[in-house]
Structure formats: C-alpha cells, structure tokens
Amino acid sequence: MNGMENNVAAPVADTAPALLEVRSLRVEFPTRRGTLVAVDDVSFSLRAGEILGVVGESGAGKSMTGTAIIGLLEPPGRIAGGEILLEGRRIDNLDYERMRRIRGKEIGAIFQDPLTSLNPLYTVGRQLVETIRTHLTMTEAQARRHALDMLKEVGIPAAEERIDHYPHQFSGGMRQRVVIALALCAGPKLVIADEPTTALDVSIQAQIITLLKRLCRDHGTAVMLVTHDMGVIAEAADRVAVMYAGRLVEIGPAQAVIRDAHHPYTRGLMGSIPTIGRDVERLEQIDGSMPRLDAIPPGCAFNPRCRQRFGRCEREKPSLIGQGDRAVACWLHEQGEGAS
C-alpha cells in the first residue's frame, strides 16, 4: 500500500461505534493491458441508522465500492487491499458461504433497475418468502405473513392480492417498492442502494426516496445511497461522500458540503445543479470529462480539469485531510485554511 496515505481515518464525529467501516479499500481489475484500479484507497464509515450518500460520475467507483462491500465483485475484479468491517468484524475476507449468510440478513441491497432485478418467473410473494426463509427461521405461513406485512409497509396497495402477482404485473415504481421490501425483509442493519431511482420517472423518484428514508428511520437501518443525483443527496442523505476516478475526494455532512463545498470538483458538481429561484444565465459546468481507469493522471486525478491547480497537484496524490466532521483530498486545504 502507499504507506503515507494510510494515517487518515475517515472522520467520525460521534463516539458511537461505526456500523460499517471501510479502510483503505482498493479494488483492482487485472486486464491484458495491465491492472485497472477501480477503487483506490477509499476509507469511510457509517453509523447505525445513518444515510450516507455516495456521489460521483459514472465510473467513479461508487457502485464498485458498494459491490465490494456485499462481496459480489465479478471476477476478475477483486479486493486488492484494505479492510471492510461490519460491527467491528472483518467481512472482506470471508468465504462465499459465510458472506452469503451476511448478504440479505445483515446487509441488504437495492439495485438500479427494478425491471430486471426480479425473477420474471416467480410471484413476488414467492421471492419474498424465499428470502425470508433463507435468513430467518419461519414456517411457510409465517414467512408469507411477514412478506405481506413488508409489502404493505412499502406501500403496495391491495397487498393481499398483489402478493401472488408476477413482477411483470407491477409498474416500475411498484417493482422498486418490491425490491425494497426484498432488501429489508430479513431486517438488515445496512442497505446498499445502488442508484435506486435512476431508472424511474422523476415523479416516482421522490416517492421512492421518501419511502426509503422513512423505512430506514423506522427500522434503524443505515443506508449507503449510491447516486449521481445531487438532488437525491440533498433530499435524503445525512452525510455525503464524493468520489472521483476511484478515490474519495470529499466527505462530510450533506448540508454543509452542499452549502460550502471544499473540493473544486464538488464545487463543480454543486454548480451544475439548477436551483429554482436563482437566476443564472447558464449552469456552471466542469470542463473535460473524468479520465478512463487506464489513463488516470499522476498526482491529483482531477488536476487536468481543475481551475485552481498548482504545481504540487500534478506531482503528488492528495489524501483525505480531516477537519472536524469533514475531510477533503485537495492540496488547497492542506494546512486547513478555509476554502479559497
């Protein structure tokens, strides 16, 4: 590992023990033309019941981080370094069978596309009962009652009837509700929601986010909410982590980061959100595009697009530098002077 960067732990404001702790996670994809680093030295933690938004462009490594946590990286992708701890237990080195018992039971997952997440050949009830009985000791009848309760809880109307319907008989939004029910049915402490609203209509998106927020508050479930939509973050997240080209560039309380972003990239992201009531000629945009994984520039990966870069940015990789409950990986903030 790149030793000098490891001294920085993700800032934890509370004294409450972390539910999930990711330390210097590195995910690699060996390819014929060399090894691609999809996630590079990423550290953060999540407290019980907290919603952490993870934002970034496509390919920034946010989904990959989520996939690594549930242990479902597709070979040849692999965790090449770092640790993942769930309630203080390491889970990144468990064998398939032991990790399988954690998936669904302790860490639930919600995927992007509700249309393809459900098996078309089985009723939603059967898929729920199957999941419940995999993790909880229940009879068929008990599991079905529990499945019915879950469907009611996620707001499926006429759940008694709908439980025996097949996925294709549900609309996209309703299917995502079913997927949420499936993710929560065994009572996990953490849910990894990978772009849960991206495939949905805008009007449905808000409903699903509200639902997710309410359910997690009611059950005390923490959520790692992966999205590229800053609006979703502003709406739902307690804290936000910003990723760029496989690295974490900024992390902190959502409201603070949105109001006063420290990293030039985060500021660029915020500038590109349209705001009602603010009269601007045109939205700010970040010039250029995120580098491909096989062409990440040396130094700070963002430096070719950064308007405030200086010599050091092109030579040295900045690490996360903590400041209270916030941290930013940018040389502009090295001595903790305020944002320029």
Place this chain on the structure above:
Amino acid sequence: MLAFVLRRLVQSLLVMFFVALLAFSMFRFLGDPIAQMVGQDTSLQERERLRVELGLNDPVPVQFARYVAGVLKGEFGISYRIGRPVDELIAERLPATLELSFVAALFALLAGIPMGVYTGLYPDRWLSKVLLSLSLMGIALPTFLIGILLILIFGVNLGLLPTFGRGEVVHIGFWSTGFLTISGLKSLIMPAITLGMFQLALIMRLVRSEMLEVLRTDFIKFARARGLSNRAVYFGHALKNTLVPVITITGLQIGSIIAFAIITESVFQWPGMGLLFIQAIQFVDIPVMSTYLILIAFFFVVINLTVDLLYYAVDPRLRVHGGAGGK
C-alpha cells in the same frame, strides 16, 4: 386459451393436408410400383389391368382425392408390397419406434441438461472442457457411424449387448413393449444411445449457453445479493429461466428423433416404422409412404402444440394478460 388450441388444431390439419399433397406428388418420380409387384413374364395387358385396378392411371389429383377420402374414412389403403391394410402394418411397427424414440429423448434430456448446467456453471473446469469436446463429436459424427461403432465394441468385441432387433416383446393389447423383458431392455440400450447422441450434444450445448446468459442477468445478481444459497440461485432461478428455449428445441428434436429413427432402425434392424418406410421406398409402396409421412407430420404438429402449451406453464408473462399497470 381454448380458442388458441382450436386455432392451432385447424392449422395443424392444414399442415398435414399439405404434407400429404406434397408427398403424393413426389411419389410420381419414384418409379412404377407395378414393376416391383409383378414378375418378369407378366404380360402388358395383365400389368395394364392391375394399373387400372389400383387407380394408377388416373390423374394425380384424382388419386390424391381418393386417398384423402379414404383417410377421412379411416382407410389408409392396402400395401402394394405386403397386401395388408397400411394402418395395421403401421400399428404393428409404431410401438417399436415410439419406445425407441422415447428412451432416446429421455437419455438426451436426463444426460444433456445436467451436463449443460455443469458446463455452464463451471466453464473453466477440465471436466467441462472434456464434455464440450465430446459434445462436438456427438454433433459431428454421423448417426450410423456411432451405431456401427457401438455394435463393434459392445456387440461384437465385448459381446455384452445384442446387435440387432428388439429382443423379446410383451403384447399388451395392441401395444408391444420391450420394456418388460431383460432382452428387450438390453436391445434398447445401443439404439437409444445412437439415436439420442446428437440430441444430447445439442441440448447440452444449448443449456450451457443459456445458463451462461442467464447467470449474467440482474435478477441473478440480486438473488445473490439477497443471500440465497447457490442451489436456489442455480436451480431455482437460473435453470428455470433457461427452460423456454430448451423446451422449444427439445420439442423440435423429439419430432426429429421419431422421423430420423429411420437410420438407427436400419443400422440395428429395429422393427419400427422407419424400417418399414425404407422398405416401402424400395418397393414404391405409395400407401405406406403416404401414411408414414402424414403420421410424422401429425407427430410434429402434436409436439409443437404441446411445446406452445408448455410455454404457458413455464412463463407467467404469456399466461396473464393485462394485469395492473407496468410495462
């Protein structure tokens, strides 16, 4: 649903009608059946008389109409060669062919599906590679060669299995079965393997590629994320989703098994319909040939209908129309 079945039945009758028409017009080019029926020294007048008697001088459409009218009354004609009603001849031979085809199809499915699942799940294991190479041979080797090789090894060299015929059969009503005697079962082994080998290789490769396809889908990834056991993921979720194409191909292949039993039956002198048909061709035995072809068309039609109905059983998206909302 009922309307669907009825529509398919009407279509099926049409298909069979055209098969018969096609077969009938082709038979004109096979030669003169009279030449096969009579001796060298039969006079021309005698031949002419026979020809009129059998209606062979009438135009083909008339002959065809006469044949169809007969079929509708349940009369399939008299074999020129054997001089017995064709339906009787076929009924005698039918059980042999159907039993052989059934066992061959069962063999292909019971071996092909597990082998396909295995090679799909573990594409990198050496056993998968061996199975895949063998399956290529199964597809590439001609049926008769496999049959002859089997006869050579297990029949001639090792002397384990009978090399021809059906062994002892037991008659149950009109049906004669080889399932109930040891010699009948032993006689079945080699022909069934020979006949099923190609289908086995085909089904295995199909199941494999479908498994590889399905295992990449989101719902399999989500099933894993739900923490389901590998068994539930592979067999409950993945395999079932491969079934629709497998059923389609298997259905078509069962039709082919029955139709192409001809070659296997010739190699093993299996007393089935295929052998009867080959002999009929040599003799230009038009009633036997027509009836055989119509029967094969009938089997195809029935199998395809069954396949369509099985789709409904497997895939709920076809079963339920409308439903609430959604794409």
